[in-house]
Amino acid sequence: MPPADPLDDYITAAASALALPVAPEWRPAVKANLEVTLKHGALVAEFALPDEAEPAPVFKA
Amino acid sequence: MIKDLAWASAAEIAQAVASGAASATHVVDDALARIAKLNPTLNAFTAVTAERARAKAKRLDATRDKSQLPLAGVPFAVKNLFDVEGLSTVAGSKINRSRPKAARDATLIERLEAAGAVLVGALNMGEYAYDFTGENVHDGPSRNPHDITRMTGGSSGGSGGAVAGGLVPLALGSDTNGSIRVPSSFCGIFGLKPTYGRLSRARSFPFVSSLDHLGPFGRTARDLALSYDAMQGPDADDPASAQRTVEQTAPLLARGLGDLRVAVASGYFRKAAGTEALEAVARVAKAANARDEIELPEVQRARSAAYVISAAEGAALHLDRLRHQANDFDPAVRDRLIAGAMVPASLVMKAQVFRRWYRERVLELFGRYDAIIAPATPCTAPKLGQQTFILDGVEFPLRPNVGIYTQPISFIGLPVVAAPVPLSPLPIAVQIIAAPWREDIALRIAHALEQMGVAAAPRPAL
Numbered sequence: 001m002p003p004a005d006p007l008d009d010y011i012t013a014a015a016s017a018l019a020l021p022v023a024p025e026w027r028p029a030v031k032a033n034l035e036v037t038l039k040h041g042a043l044v045a046e047f048a049l050p051d052e053a054e055p056a057p058v059f060k061a
Numbered sequence: 062m063i064k065d066l067a068w069a070s071a072a073e074i075a076q077a078v079a080s081g082a083a084s085a086t087h088v089v090d091d092a093l094a095r096i097a098k099l100n101p102t103l104n105a106f107t108a109v110t111a112e113r114a115r116a117k118a119k120r121l122d123a124t125r126d127k128s129q130l131p132l133a134g135v136p137f138a139v140k141n142l143f144d145v146e147g148l149s150t151v152a153g154s155k156i157n158r159s160r161p162k163a164a165r166d167a168t169l170i171e172r173l174e175a176a177g178a179v180l181v182g183a184l185n186m187g188e189y190a191y192d193f194t195g196e197n198v199h200d201g202p203s204r205n206p207h208d209i210t211r212m213t214g215g216s217s218g219g220s221g222g223a224v225a226g227g228l229v230p231l232a233l234g235s236d237t238n239g240s241i242r243v244p245s246s247f248c249g250i251f252g253l254k255p256t257y258g259r260l261s262r263a264r265s266f267p268f269v270s271s272l273d274h275l276g277p278f279g280r281t282a283r284d285l286a287l288s289y290d291a292m293q294g295p296d297a298d299d300p301a302s303a304q305r306t307v308e309q310t311a312p313l314l315a316r317g318l319g320d321l322r323v324a325v326a327s328g329y330f331r332k333a334a335g336t337e338a339l340e341a342v343a344r345v346a347k348a349a350n351a352r353d354e355i356e357l358p359e360v361q362r363a364r365s366a367a368y369v370i371s372a373a374e375g376a377a378l379h380l381d382r383l384r385h386q387a388n389d390f391d392p393a394v395r396d397r398l399i400a401g402a403m404v405p406a407s408l409v410m411k412a413q414v415f416r417r418w419y420r421e422r423v424l425e426l427f428g429r430y431d432a433i434i435a436p437a438t439p440c441t442a443p444k445l446g447q448q449t450f451i452l453d454g455v456e457f458p459l460r461p462n463v464g465i466y467t468q469p470i471s472f473i474g475l476p477v478v479a480a481p482v483p484l485s486p487l488p489i490a491v492q493i494i495a496a497p498w499r500e501d502i503a504l505r506i507a508h509a510l511e512q513m514g515v516a517a518a519p520r521p522a523l
Contacts, residue, residue: 014403018380021387026396033400036461037372040365041408044415047362055413056420056473057271 067227078134085118085134092136105222130177137231141183144264152266167264176291184219193463206521211442214247221248239467245479247442249488257474263298280518282507323351326435333452338436341482363469366412376401427496441487483519
Protein backbone atom coordinates (compact mmCIF):
# COMPACT_ATOMS: atom_id res chain seq x y z
CA MET A 1 0.00 0.00 0.00
CA PRO A 2 1.42 3.43 -0.91
CA PRO A 3 2.08 5.77 2.01
CA ALA A 4 -0.81 8.12 2.84
CA ASP A 5 -0.55 11.55 1.24
CA PRO A 6 -0.87 14.24 3.91
CA LEU A 7 -2.70 16.41 1.37
CA ASP A 8 -5.56 13.88 1.37
CA ASP A 9 -5.85 14.25 5.14
CA TYR A 10 -5.66 18.03 4.80
CA ILE A 11 -8.49 18.08 2.23
CA THR A 12 -10.64 15.88 4.44
CA ALA A 13 -9.97 18.08 7.48
CA ALA A 14 -10.41 21.38 5.62
CA ALA A 15 -13.65 20.24 3.99
CA SER A 16 -14.98 19.29 7.40
CA ALA A 17 -13.80 22.48 9.10
CA LEU A 18 -15.26 24.66 6.34
CA ALA A 19 -18.45 22.59 5.99
CA LEU A 20 -17.69 22.10 2.32
CA PRO A 21 -19.13 19.07 0.55
CA VAL A 22 -16.49 17.22 -1.47
CA ALA A 23 -17.98 14.23 -3.29
CA PRO A 24 -15.51 11.36 -3.81
CA GLU A 25 -15.60 11.87 -7.58
CA TRP A 26 -14.63 15.55 -7.17
CA ARG A 27 -11.62 14.78 -5.01
CA PRO A 28 -9.00 14.11 -7.68
CA ALA A 29 -9.71 17.45 -9.39
CA VAL A 30 -9.89 19.33 -6.08
CA LYS A 31 -6.59 17.77 -5.04
CA ALA A 32 -4.93 18.52 -8.37
CA ASN A 33 -6.07 22.15 -8.19
CA LEU A 34 -4.96 22.51 -4.60
CA GLU A 35 -1.56 20.98 -5.36
CA VAL A 36 -1.00 23.49 -8.16
CA THR A 37 -2.15 26.42 -6.02
CA LEU A 38 0.06 25.37 -3.10
CA LYS A 39 3.04 25.13 -5.45
CA HIS A 40 2.33 28.67 -6.62
CA GLY A 41 2.00 29.71 -2.98
CA ALA A 42 5.31 28.09 -2.05
CA LEU A 43 7.07 29.90 -4.89
CA VAL A 44 5.83 33.21 -3.51
CA ALA A 45 6.44 32.34 0.15
CA GLU A 46 10.07 31.32 -0.41
CA PHE A 47 10.89 34.79 -1.71
CA ALA A 48 12.50 36.60 1.22
CA LEU A 49 11.08 40.01 2.08
CA PRO A 50 11.67 42.10 5.20
CA ASP A 51 9.24 41.90 8.10
CA GLU A 52 8.36 45.53 7.44
CA ALA A 53 7.10 44.83 3.89
CA GLU A 54 3.47 45.89 3.68
CA PRO A 55 0.76 43.97 1.83
CA ALA A 56 -0.68 45.52 -1.32
CA PRO A 57 -4.30 46.33 -0.52
CA VAL A 58 -4.74 49.42 1.58
CA PHE A 59 -8.02 50.00 3.35
CA LYS A 60 -8.91 53.68 3.31
CA ALA A 61 -11.43 54.78 5.92
CA MET B 62 -24.99 56.90 -45.05
CA ILE B 63 -22.89 53.95 -44.00
CA LYS B 64 -22.67 51.24 -46.62
CA ASP B 65 -21.34 48.43 -44.47
CA LEU B 66 -22.87 48.69 -41.02
CA ALA B 67 -21.64 45.24 -40.01
CA TRP B 68 -18.04 46.39 -40.05
CA ALA B 69 -18.42 50.13 -39.40
CA SER B 70 -16.53 51.51 -36.44
CA ALA B 71 -18.28 53.11 -33.48
CA ALA B 72 -16.70 56.42 -34.52
CA GLU B 73 -18.14 56.18 -38.04
CA ILE B 74 -21.58 55.26 -36.75
CA ALA B 75 -21.58 58.07 -34.18
CA GLN B 76 -20.57 60.60 -36.80
CA ALA B 77 -23.28 59.44 -39.20
CA VAL B 78 -25.99 59.45 -36.53
CA ALA B 79 -24.92 62.75 -34.98
CA SER B 80 -24.85 64.47 -38.37
CA GLY B 81 -28.22 63.05 -39.38
CA ALA B 82 -26.75 61.01 -42.24
CA ALA B 83 -28.08 57.82 -40.59
CA SER B 84 -30.84 57.24 -38.07
CA ALA B 85 -30.15 55.48 -34.80
CA THR B 86 -33.23 53.36 -35.46
CA HIS B 87 -31.77 52.10 -38.73
CA VAL B 88 -28.40 51.35 -37.12
CA VAL B 89 -29.98 49.51 -34.19
CA ASP B 90 -32.42 47.54 -36.35
CA ASP B 91 -29.51 46.49 -38.52
CA ALA B 92 -27.52 45.31 -35.49
CA LEU B 93 -30.52 43.40 -34.13
CA ALA B 94 -30.99 41.70 -37.52
CA ARG B 95 -27.33 40.66 -37.58
CA ILE B 96 -27.55 39.31 -34.07
CA ALA B 97 -30.65 37.29 -35.02
CA LYS B 98 -28.84 35.91 -38.07
CA LEU B 99 -25.39 35.19 -36.65
CA ASN B 100 -25.94 34.46 -32.98
CA PRO B 101 -27.22 30.91 -33.56
CA THR B 102 -23.73 30.23 -34.97
CA LEU B 103 -21.57 32.31 -32.62
CA ASN B 104 -23.57 31.98 -29.37
CA ALA B 105 -22.24 35.33 -28.22
CA PHE B 106 -25.50 36.74 -26.81
CA THR B 107 -27.42 35.27 -23.89
CA ALA B 108 -30.04 38.04 -23.90
CA VAL B 109 -31.11 40.57 -26.54
CA THR B 110 -32.70 43.77 -25.27
CA ALA B 111 -34.43 44.63 -28.56
CA GLU B 112 -37.39 46.55 -27.16
CA ARG B 113 -35.25 48.71 -24.94
CA ALA B 114 -32.76 49.32 -27.76
CA ARG B 115 -35.45 50.39 -30.22
CA ALA B 116 -36.98 52.75 -27.66
CA LYS B 117 -33.60 54.31 -26.95
CA ALA B 118 -32.87 54.67 -30.68
CA LYS B 119 -36.23 56.37 -31.17
CA ARG B 120 -35.45 58.86 -28.40
CA LEU B 121 -32.07 59.56 -29.99
CA ASP B 122 -33.65 60.17 -33.37
CA ALA B 123 -36.02 62.66 -31.73
CA THR B 124 -33.09 64.53 -30.18
CA ARG B 125 -32.34 67.50 -32.40
CA ASP B 126 -28.77 68.27 -31.29
CA LYS B 127 -26.64 65.14 -31.06
CA SER B 128 -23.33 66.93 -31.44
CA GLN B 129 -22.50 66.34 -27.78
CA LEU B 130 -23.00 62.59 -28.03
CA PRO B 131 -19.66 60.97 -28.97
CA LEU B 132 -21.30 57.53 -29.28
CA ALA B 133 -24.62 58.56 -30.85
CA GLY B 134 -26.49 55.47 -32.00
CA VAL B 135 -23.61 53.05 -31.41
CA PRO B 136 -24.99 49.59 -30.54
CA PHE B 137 -23.13 47.85 -27.74
CA ALA B 138 -23.50 44.77 -25.54
CA VAL B 139 -22.13 43.75 -22.16
CA LYS B 140 -20.77 40.58 -20.60
CA ASN B 141 -23.62 39.13 -18.58
CA LEU B 142 -22.00 40.00 -15.26
CA PHE B 143 -23.06 43.65 -15.75
CA ASP B 144 -26.39 44.61 -14.17
CA VAL B 145 -28.92 45.36 -16.88
CA GLU B 146 -32.19 46.76 -15.55
CA GLY B 147 -34.87 44.09 -15.79
CA LEU B 148 -32.48 41.13 -16.23
CA SER B 149 -30.97 38.79 -13.64
CA THR B 150 -27.20 39.20 -13.56
CA VAL B 151 -26.23 35.60 -14.29
CA ALA B 152 -22.43 35.97 -14.53
CA GLY B 153 -22.35 32.86 -16.69
CA SER B 154 -23.84 30.72 -13.94
CA LYS B 155 -26.96 28.63 -13.44
CA ILE B 156 -27.11 29.60 -9.77
CA ASN B 157 -27.52 33.35 -10.37
CA ARG B 158 -30.54 32.83 -12.61
CA SER B 159 -32.70 32.93 -9.50
CA ARG B 160 -31.38 36.34 -8.49
CA PRO B 161 -33.90 39.18 -8.54
CA LYS B 162 -33.91 41.24 -11.71
CA ALA B 163 -31.51 44.17 -11.58
CA ALA B 164 -33.24 47.43 -10.64
CA ARG B 165 -30.65 49.64 -12.27
CA ASP B 166 -27.98 49.41 -14.97
CA ALA B 167 -24.28 49.14 -14.12
CA THR B 168 -22.53 52.51 -13.98
CA LEU B 169 -20.59 51.88 -17.20
CA ILE B 170 -23.79 51.12 -19.12
CA GLU B 171 -25.32 54.35 -17.81
CA ARG B 172 -22.26 56.32 -18.90
CA LEU B 173 -22.13 54.79 -22.39
CA GLU B 174 -25.84 55.42 -22.87
CA ALA B 175 -25.43 59.00 -21.65
CA ALA B 176 -22.90 59.37 -24.50
CA GLY B 177 -25.53 58.15 -26.99
CA ALA B 178 -24.69 54.43 -27.20
CA VAL B 179 -27.53 51.89 -27.30
CA LEU B 180 -27.45 48.67 -25.28
CA VAL B 181 -28.62 45.72 -27.38
CA GLY B 182 -27.98 42.78 -25.07
CA ALA B 183 -25.96 40.68 -22.64
CA LEU B 184 -23.11 38.37 -23.61
CA ASN B 185 -21.99 34.83 -22.92
CA MET B 186 -19.07 34.27 -20.52
CA GLY B 187 -17.22 31.58 -18.60
CA GLU B 188 -18.95 30.74 -15.32
CA TYR B 189 -18.28 33.39 -12.66
CA ALA B 190 -15.39 34.63 -14.84
CA TYR B 191 -13.05 31.87 -13.57
CA ASP B 192 -12.13 30.89 -17.11
CA PHE B 193 -9.89 31.60 -20.08
CA THR B 194 -11.76 29.53 -22.70
CA GLY B 195 -15.12 31.23 -23.34
CA GLU B 196 -16.81 27.86 -22.88
CA ASN B 197 -19.89 27.60 -20.69
CA VAL B 198 -21.61 24.36 -19.65
CA HIS B 199 -24.97 26.05 -19.13
CA ASP B 200 -25.20 28.30 -22.20
CA GLY B 201 -22.87 26.44 -24.56
CA PRO B 202 -19.53 27.82 -25.76
CA SER B 203 -19.16 31.17 -27.44
CA ARG B 204 -17.60 30.44 -30.84
CA ASN B 205 -14.71 32.16 -32.53
CA PRO B 206 -15.88 34.04 -35.65
CA HIS B 207 -12.61 33.21 -37.43
CA ASP B 208 -13.18 29.48 -36.97
CA ILE B 209 -16.32 28.36 -35.18
CA THR B 210 -14.65 25.12 -34.07
CA ARG B 211 -12.30 27.21 -31.92
CA MET B 212 -12.49 29.03 -28.60
CA THR B 213 -13.15 32.74 -28.30
CA GLY B 214 -11.02 32.83 -25.19
CA GLY B 215 -12.46 33.85 -21.87
CA SER B 216 -13.87 34.71 -19.70
CA SER B 217 -15.39 37.57 -21.76
CA GLY B 218 -15.94 35.12 -24.65
CA GLY B 219 -19.23 36.55 -25.92
CA SER B 220 -17.73 40.04 -25.91
CA GLY B 221 -14.90 38.84 -28.15
CA GLY B 222 -17.20 36.92 -30.50
CA ALA B 223 -19.79 39.71 -30.78
CA VAL B 224 -17.26 42.38 -31.76
CA ALA B 225 -15.06 40.16 -33.97
CA GLY B 226 -18.14 38.73 -35.68
CA GLY B 227 -19.49 42.19 -36.56
CA LEU B 228 -22.62 41.83 -34.40
CA VAL B 229 -21.78 45.04 -32.52
CA PRO B 230 -18.88 47.49 -32.87
CA LEU B 231 -18.45 47.82 -29.12
CA ALA B 232 -18.72 45.55 -26.08
CA LEU B 233 -17.80 45.60 -22.42
CA GLY B 234 -16.12 42.85 -20.48
CA SER B 235 -14.20 42.24 -17.28
CA ASP B 236 -10.56 41.32 -16.74
CA THR B 237 -9.32 39.85 -13.46
CA ASN B 238 -6.34 37.94 -14.81
CA GLY B 239 -6.70 38.40 -18.57
CA SER B 240 -10.38 38.03 -19.43
CA ILE B 241 -10.41 41.06 -21.77
CA ARG B 242 -6.96 40.51 -23.27
CA VAL B 243 -7.29 36.76 -23.94
CA PRO B 244 -10.51 37.01 -26.01
CA SER B 245 -9.08 40.06 -27.79
CA SER B 246 -6.13 37.89 -28.79
CA PHE B 247 -8.06 34.81 -29.89
CA CYS B 248 -10.76 36.84 -31.70
CA GLY B 249 -8.40 39.41 -33.23
CA ILE B 250 -9.86 42.63 -31.83
CA PHE B 251 -8.73 45.53 -29.65
CA GLY B 252 -9.34 45.42 -25.92
CA LEU B 253 -8.54 47.84 -23.11
CA LYS B 254 -7.94 46.79 -19.54
CA PRO B 255 -7.56 50.14 -17.81
CA THR B 256 -5.64 50.93 -14.62
CA TYR B 257 -7.13 49.26 -11.54
CA GLY B 258 -9.66 51.69 -10.10
CA ARG B 259 -10.03 53.77 -13.27
CA LEU B 260 -13.44 52.52 -14.45
CA SER B 261 -16.27 51.92 -12.02
CA ARG B 262 -17.31 48.35 -11.32
CA ALA B 263 -20.51 49.41 -9.61
CA ARG B 264 -23.39 47.04 -10.22
CA SER B 265 -21.33 44.30 -11.83
CA PHE B 266 -20.93 40.80 -10.38
CA PRO B 267 -17.44 40.47 -8.87
CA PHE B 268 -14.89 37.67 -8.97
CA VAL B 269 -11.67 38.78 -7.21
CA SER B 270 -12.32 42.22 -5.79
CA SER B 271 -8.66 43.21 -5.48
CA LEU B 272 -7.98 42.29 -9.13
CA ASP B 273 -11.25 42.97 -10.98
CA HIS B 274 -11.24 45.50 -13.83
CA LEU B 275 -13.89 46.39 -16.42
CA GLY B 276 -13.15 47.65 -19.92
CA PRO B 277 -14.15 47.91 -23.58
CA PHE B 278 -13.60 45.82 -26.75
CA GLY B 279 -13.65 47.33 -30.24
CA ARG B 280 -12.35 46.86 -33.76
CA THR B 281 -10.25 50.05 -33.69
CA ALA B 282 -8.11 51.74 -31.07
CA ARG B 283 -10.14 54.93 -31.59
CA ASP B 284 -13.32 53.12 -30.57
CA LEU B 285 -11.62 51.97 -27.39
CA ALA B 286 -10.57 55.55 -26.67
CA LEU B 287 -14.02 57.03 -27.38
CA SER B 288 -15.82 54.54 -25.17
CA TYR B 289 -13.19 54.67 -22.44
CA ASP B 290 -13.36 58.47 -22.35
CA ALA B 291 -17.13 58.28 -21.97
CA MET B 292 -16.85 55.86 -19.05
CA GLN B 293 -14.15 57.57 -16.96
CA GLY B 294 -14.69 59.46 -13.74
CA PRO B 295 -15.01 58.63 -10.03
CA ASP B 296 -18.00 56.69 -8.75
CA ALA B 297 -19.00 56.57 -5.11
CA ASP B 298 -20.75 53.25 -5.78
CA ASP B 299 -17.40 51.44 -6.33
CA PRO B 300 -15.10 51.58 -3.28
CA ALA B 301 -12.06 50.92 -5.51
CA SER B 302 -12.92 53.75 -7.91
CA ALA B 303 -10.07 56.26 -8.08
CA GLN B 304 -10.70 59.92 -7.37
CA ARG B 305 -9.33 61.06 -10.70
CA THR B 306 -10.94 63.46 -13.08
CA VAL B 307 -11.58 62.48 -16.68
CA GLU B 308 -8.41 62.46 -18.79
CA GLN B 309 -9.52 62.37 -22.42
CA THR B 310 -7.48 60.04 -24.62
CA ALA B 311 -9.17 60.23 -28.03
CA PRO B 312 -7.81 63.73 -28.79
CA LEU B 313 -4.28 62.44 -28.11
CA LEU B 314 -4.33 59.54 -30.59
CA ALA B 315 -3.10 61.71 -33.46
CA ARG B 316 0.19 62.31 -31.63
CA GLY B 317 1.33 58.91 -32.85
CA LEU B 318 4.43 57.19 -31.58
CA GLY B 319 6.32 60.48 -31.26
CA ASP B 320 9.34 59.94 -29.06
CA LEU B 321 7.72 57.29 -26.89
CA ARG B 322 10.25 54.84 -25.49
CA VAL B 323 9.03 51.29 -25.99
CA ALA B 324 10.71 48.11 -24.72
CA VAL B 325 9.98 44.44 -25.28
CA ALA B 326 9.46 42.08 -22.34
CA SER B 327 11.76 39.09 -22.76
CA GLY B 328 12.70 36.08 -20.63
CA TYR B 329 9.47 34.76 -19.11
CA PHE B 330 7.46 36.31 -21.94
CA ARG B 331 9.43 34.43 -24.60
CA LYS B 332 9.99 31.11 -22.91
CA ALA B 333 6.60 29.51 -23.52
CA ALA B 334 5.50 31.64 -26.46
CA GLY B 335 4.53 29.86 -29.66
CA THR B 336 5.68 30.88 -33.14
CA GLU B 337 2.67 33.12 -33.75
CA ALA B 338 3.04 34.98 -30.46
CA LEU B 339 6.73 35.62 -31.16
CA GLU B 340 5.97 36.74 -34.72
CA ALA B 341 3.29 39.18 -33.52
CA VAL B 342 5.61 40.68 -30.91
CA ALA B 343 8.44 40.97 -33.44
CA ARG B 344 6.23 42.86 -35.92
CA VAL B 345 4.95 45.24 -33.26
CA ALA B 346 8.41 45.78 -31.77
CA LYS B 347 9.82 46.66 -35.18
CA ALA B 348 7.00 49.09 -35.96
CA ALA B 349 7.20 50.71 -32.52
CA ASN B 350 10.97 51.02 -32.78
CA ALA B 351 11.35 48.95 -29.61
CA ARG B 352 14.96 47.82 -29.57
CA ASP B 353 15.53 47.22 -25.86
CA GLU B 354 14.59 43.96 -24.25
CA ILE B 355 13.84 43.99 -20.54
CA GLU B 356 13.05 41.45 -17.87
CA LEU B 357 10.21 42.07 -15.47
CA PRO B 358 11.51 41.29 -11.97
CA GLU B 359 10.38 37.98 -10.48
CA VAL B 360 7.56 37.80 -12.99
CA GLN B 361 7.01 34.07 -12.55
CA ARG B 362 6.40 34.64 -8.85
CA ALA B 363 4.06 37.51 -9.70
CA ARG B 364 1.97 35.18 -11.79
CA SER B 365 1.97 32.65 -8.95
CA ALA B 366 0.91 35.29 -6.43
CA ALA B 367 -1.96 36.41 -8.68
CA TYR B 368 -2.97 32.76 -9.01
CA VAL B 369 -3.06 32.28 -5.22
CA ILE B 370 -4.99 35.50 -4.54
CA SER B 371 -7.51 34.69 -7.26
CA ALA B 372 -8.07 31.18 -5.92
CA ALA B 373 -8.59 32.37 -2.35
CA GLU B 374 -10.62 35.53 -2.98
CA GLY B 375 -12.77 33.80 -5.60
CA ALA B 376 -13.45 30.94 -3.20
CA ALA B 377 -14.36 33.33 -0.38
CA LEU B 378 -16.89 35.02 -2.65
CA HIS B 379 -18.57 31.70 -3.46
CA LEU B 380 -18.16 29.88 -0.13
CA ASP B 381 -21.85 29.69 0.74
CA ARG B 382 -22.82 28.67 -2.78
CA LEU B 383 -20.16 25.93 -2.63
CA ARG B 384 -21.67 24.70 0.63
CA HIS B 385 -25.28 24.66 -0.49
CA GLN B 386 -25.39 24.59 -4.31
CA ALA B 387 -22.20 22.79 -5.28
CA ASN B 388 -23.98 20.63 -7.84
CA ASP B 389 -25.22 23.66 -9.74
CA PHE B 390 -21.71 24.92 -10.60
CA ASP B 391 -19.79 24.07 -13.72
CA PRO B 392 -17.76 21.14 -12.27
CA ALA B 393 -14.48 22.59 -13.55
CA VAL B 394 -15.17 25.88 -11.77
CA ARG B 395 -16.47 24.20 -8.63
CA ASP B 396 -13.40 22.02 -8.14
CA ARG B 397 -11.06 25.02 -8.54
CA LEU B 398 -13.12 27.07 -6.09
CA ILE B 399 -13.25 24.30 -3.48
CA ALA B 400 -9.46 24.01 -3.71
CA GLY B 401 -9.22 27.80 -3.40
CA ALA B 402 -11.24 27.71 -0.17
CA MET B 403 -8.56 25.44 1.31
CA VAL B 404 -5.57 27.68 0.55
CA PRO B 405 -3.96 28.75 3.85
CA ALA B 406 -4.45 32.43 4.68
CA SER B 407 -0.71 32.77 5.38
CA LEU B 408 0.06 32.10 1.70
CA VAL B 409 -2.52 34.63 0.59
CA MET B 410 -1.01 37.30 2.82
CA LYS B 411 2.46 36.46 1.54
CA ALA B 412 1.14 36.97 -1.99
CA GLN B 413 -0.26 40.38 -1.05
CA VAL B 414 3.08 41.41 0.49
CA PHE B 415 4.92 40.22 -2.59
CA ARG B 416 2.45 42.17 -4.72
CA ARG B 417 3.54 45.51 -3.30
CA TRP B 418 7.23 44.63 -3.67
CA TYR B 419 6.72 43.59 -7.31
CA ARG B 420 4.65 46.69 -8.08
CA GLU B 421 7.44 48.99 -6.88
CA ARG B 422 10.08 47.16 -8.90
CA VAL B 423 8.00 47.18 -12.10
CA LEU B 424 7.12 50.85 -11.71
CA GLU B 425 10.84 51.63 -11.69
CA LEU B 426 10.96 50.37 -15.29
CA PHE B 427 8.56 53.12 -16.32
CA GLY B 428 11.22 55.66 -15.44
CA ARG B 429 13.10 54.40 -18.49
CA TYR B 430 10.26 53.34 -20.77
CA ASP B 431 6.81 54.63 -21.63
CA ALA B 432 5.46 51.27 -22.65
CA ILE B 433 6.33 47.58 -22.64
CA ILE B 434 5.31 45.10 -25.33
CA ALA B 435 4.50 41.49 -24.45
CA PRO B 436 2.45 38.68 -26.00
CA ALA B 437 -1.20 38.52 -24.89
CA THR B 438 -1.47 34.75 -25.22
CA PRO B 439 1.11 32.02 -25.84
CA CYS B 440 -0.85 30.70 -28.85
CA THR B 441 -3.74 31.42 -31.22
CA ALA B 442 -7.26 30.17 -30.45
CA PRO B 443 -7.31 26.49 -29.40
CA LYS B 444 -10.04 24.07 -30.46
CA LEU B 445 -13.26 24.05 -28.45
CA GLY B 446 -13.10 21.31 -25.85
CA GLN B 447 -9.31 21.20 -25.88
CA GLN B 448 -8.15 20.39 -22.34
CA THR B 449 -4.38 20.77 -22.52
CA PHE B 450 -1.75 22.59 -24.51
CA ILE B 451 2.02 22.55 -24.79
CA LEU B 452 4.03 25.35 -23.19
CA ASP B 453 7.78 25.25 -23.61
CA GLY B 454 7.64 21.54 -24.40
CA VAL B 455 5.53 20.59 -21.38
CA GLU B 456 1.83 19.68 -21.47
CA PHE B 457 -0.32 21.85 -19.15
CA PRO B 458 -4.05 22.08 -18.45
CA LEU B 459 -5.26 24.81 -20.77
CA ARG B 460 -8.01 26.44 -18.72
CA PRO B 461 -5.88 27.91 -15.92
CA ASN B 462 -2.79 28.60 -18.02
CA VAL B 463 -3.85 30.61 -21.07
CA GLY B 464 -3.31 33.74 -18.99
CA ILE B 465 0.36 33.24 -18.16
CA TYR B 466 1.28 36.51 -19.91
CA THR B 467 -1.70 38.59 -18.85
CA GLN B 468 -1.79 37.60 -15.18
CA PRO B 469 1.46 39.25 -13.99
CA ILE B 470 0.34 42.59 -15.52
CA SER B 471 -3.19 42.92 -14.14
CA PHE B 472 -1.75 41.71 -10.81
CA ILE B 473 -0.49 45.26 -10.25
CA GLY B 474 -3.28 46.99 -12.12
CA LEU B 475 -1.27 48.37 -15.05
CA PRO B 476 -3.26 49.65 -18.05
CA VAL B 477 -2.97 47.48 -21.15
CA VAL B 478 -4.28 47.64 -24.69
CA ALA B 479 -4.47 44.26 -26.42
CA ALA B 480 -3.74 45.03 -30.08
CA PRO B 481 -4.53 42.32 -32.66
CA VAL B 482 -1.97 41.32 -35.25
CA PRO B 483 -3.77 39.82 -38.26
CA LEU B 484 -1.73 36.68 -38.81
CA SER B 485 -3.19 33.98 -41.04
CA PRO B 486 -5.14 31.80 -40.54
CA LEU B 487 -5.76 33.08 -37.00
CA PRO B 488 -5.03 36.43 -35.36
CA ILE B 489 -3.21 36.93 -32.07
CA ALA B 490 -2.75 40.04 -29.93
CA VAL B 491 0.12 41.73 -28.18
CA GLN B 492 -0.14 43.61 -24.91
CA ILE B 493 0.87 47.27 -24.91
CA ILE B 494 1.51 47.94 -21.23
CA ALA B 495 1.82 51.44 -19.79
CA ALA B 496 2.40 53.02 -16.38
CA PRO B 497 -0.61 53.48 -14.10
CA TRP B 498 -3.09 56.08 -15.40
CA ARG B 499 -1.34 56.27 -18.80
CA GLU B 500 -4.02 54.57 -20.88
CA ASP B 501 -3.42 57.42 -23.33
CA ILE B 502 0.05 56.07 -24.15
CA ALA B 503 -1.10 52.49 -24.73
CA LEU B 504 -3.97 53.74 -26.90
CA ARG B 505 -1.69 56.05 -28.89
CA ILE B 506 0.67 53.19 -29.66
CA ALA B 507 -2.19 50.88 -30.64
CA HIS B 508 -3.60 53.57 -32.93
CA ALA B 509 -0.19 54.19 -34.50
CA LEU B 510 0.27 50.45 -35.14
CA GLU B 511 -3.12 50.43 -36.80
CA GLN B 512 -2.15 53.37 -39.01
CA MET B 513 0.97 51.45 -40.03
CA GLY B 514 -1.08 48.37 -40.89
CA VAL B 515 0.68 46.27 -38.23
CA ALA B 516 -2.35 45.96 -35.94
CA ALA B 517 -5.83 45.40 -37.33
CA ALA B 518 -9.02 43.50 -36.53
CA PRO B 519 -9.31 41.07 -39.45
CA ARG B 520 -12.80 40.52 -40.84
CA PRO B 521 -13.99 36.91 -40.61
CA ALA B 522 -15.81 35.17 -43.46
CA LEU B 523 -19.18 34.59 -41.84
